[in-house]
Amino acid sequence: MTDNTLALQRCVMDLFLDEKGAAAFAADACAFGAERGLDEPDQAALNRFKPRLLTYRNLIRFALEDPLPDCFPILQTLLEKADLWDACVDAFLASRFIQSSYYRDIHPAFVAWLASSGWGQDTWPFLLQLAHFEYIEVEILRWPDEPPLEGLASVPAADLQVVFDGTARNLAYAFAVHQATKENPEPDAGETFLLGYRDADGDFMVSELSAHASAFLARCLEGDRIGKAASALDLDHIEALELLGDLRDKGAILGFR
């Protein structure tokens, strides 16, 4: 029998994560417990520890919000200017999208929640894409290292495949998200193609690409041979090889095979 322990945990989660739940709890802790199926002694205990349980709510909010500004500094600046950052965090916590036991997964959970809820995107249609790009930097910086690969060619050729660094991300946005700053957090609309990766020093790098270059790299990422990928897109083979050579020098590409 674990019904009571379970009921208590379920009950206080509504107080801890939902703004409306917290308001209802603060107004009448016994009724809050009764509505959630707790018996009278448990309701009375909730009431007795009311301020302390609200302290837990604050601690949880602090723990879950704390990692966000480091990852989403531009988005946070934008929403703080509009006085909506707290409302955004409230809605995020109430969504219960934070599920992983890894603390670092709060970041992708925030992006997933924005994608699923559409929060704020009527006002700022770029919000999700900005958040995604801000998260990608963090993801790339901590992406697991891979053991070095032997026997790769250092010069690209038409009959070879490209071996990308594990951190390489071929990105397409409808806004110039990479140009947004804390001072100027609203990116201009416009098709934007980027390649994000980690360089040899471990730093985050991003290269702007043309639509054609992005499509070419997408085919290479899927495993097409370089010549086949370039021909399929009617690309100049020499230019394609130059692009790959340049990305190899920068560290986005490990080599060719």
Add this chain to the structure above:
Amino acid sequence: MNPFTGVGVGLRRPHLEQVAALTESPVPFWEIAPENVVGQGGSRHRQVMKILERDPVITHGLSMSMGGFDEWERDVLDNLRGFLTTTRSPWHSEHLCWTSYGGATTHELLPMPFTRESVSHTVARARQMQAELPVPFLFENVSYYAELGAAEMSEKQFFAEVLEGADCGWLLDINNLYVNSRNHGFDAKEWLEGMPLQRVQQMHIAGHTWFEEDQLIIDTHGAAVIDPVIELMAWVLPRIGRPVPVLLERDTDIPTLEELLAERESIQKAYDAAFAPVPILGVGALRD
């Protein structure tokens, strides 16, 4: 020599570069949370791994929700097992608390109901966890600010019954005990009386913060350890009767490495003094 004795320090991000550059460990051992390390990469991660390969380490978990109901994530358990093997941690500890419900995680150490039902639930979960891990499992006593539901027993009785039922080790957090004694108005030494000190394998020591507004001490790990907590550590060590490792925790307002090592040093002195033989009074007088 057994490295797992004396006073160790929690390995923290701001110190990684400096510690990785050293040729030998500045502490007897480090403590680290596997969930903050596994599945990562990049330059900071490489620094962590360099330190963990070089120095002794004890692992300590934060988010297994031992008293919760959600099933453990398979990949998280697999990663944990791998990490424990790689680091050769002598045991693995988790808090006696819950952190998640219905799939949603709070990343906060939430109190269990102090009831018989809650004891048997937590014991069953602990036994499952012990069966999963390649090393012994320890429960840590947490700071609690509220009781969850109507209590059928004291927190002391609850903790002791879970330890006995799960037949596992104890990570005695001396600061958590102190914080609880102040917040709930009991005597920490009395609390320790009759507790199964033979189960203590490790201790935690940390600083805390008084919040005037809430009239509450919060276990922030954001300040230096205060003297009464160090004295409590020194009082309990001879009663445990073994030089169990003590870990200095610091998670917020993290000082420089030099400051943290100086604090470690002063706690180490109290630790050593706790095991020093008591001088026989009156010897000087006999010589006169």
